[in-house]
Amino acid sequence: MNPRHNKSVTLVELLIAICIFSLIVIGFSSIDTFSQYHVITSDRRAKLQNDASYVLEDMAKNLTGTGTSGGAIGNVVSSTNYPVQAITISPNSGIAIRVDSNNNGQLDGSDKQIAYIYDSANYRFLYYPDASVTSPCPGSACTVLTSSRIRSDFSTTTSKATYYSYSSANNYIEVQIGACWTPSSDATCGTADNPAFIMKNRIYMPAVSTH
Secondary structure: OOOOOOOOOOHHHHHHHHHHHHHHHHHHHHHHHHHHHHHHHHHHHHHHHHHHHHHHHHHHHHHHOOOOOOOEOOEOOOHHHOOEEEEEEOOEEEEEEEEOOOOOOOOOOOOEEEEEEEEOOOOEEEEEOOOOOOOOOOEOOEEEOOOOOEOOOOEOOOOOOOEEEEEOOOOEEEEEEEEEOOOOOHHHOOOOOOOEEEEEEEEEOOOOEOO
C-alpha cells in the first residue's frame, strides 16, 4: 500500500507568493499614479492655454474690426494719438485701444477707447468696453475675461511673462500672455506641480491715418 502523501504550503513559499503579489500591486499603483499625475498636469496646461488664447482672440477681434467696431484707429505719426496706449484704471494698469466706433474709417470725436486691464489683486484680466468709465468692476463697467491665473500685467519690458509692444512703423501690436496655475508662487511657476503657459500673438491693425 502506497503511503499517503500530504501536500502543504511551506512558509518560504507563502512569503514568496506574498512578495510577488505585493510587487504586482505596487506596479499597478505606480502606473495609476503616474497616469493621473500627467492627466492632471495636461488638464491644467489646457486651462491655462484657454485663458491666454481667449484674451488674445478677443483683442484680435477688436483690433482688426471683426467685432462690433471698425477696428483700431489712430495716428501713427503722433505718439499721443497712437491706436494703442498704456492706461491706468485705478488701481490697475493695462492697455487702451482706440477703436472706430462708428465704422466711418476716420479718427473723430465719436471714437472711443476700449481697455484690457490686469487685476493684480486677483491675477486676472478685465475688459472695459469704455475706458473712460470709473465705476466699480466687475459690473456694468467691465467683463472678467480670465480665471485667476494670469502672472503679470501688460508691460513694455519683454522679460515680463505678460507684455505688449506697439510698432508705429508697421502698425501692429505684439502681445504675450503668461499664465501660471498658482500665479502667486513665481518661484515654482513652470514646475510639474505648478505648470505655466505663455502665448504670443502679433496683431496688425487696419484702420489708421498719418494726419
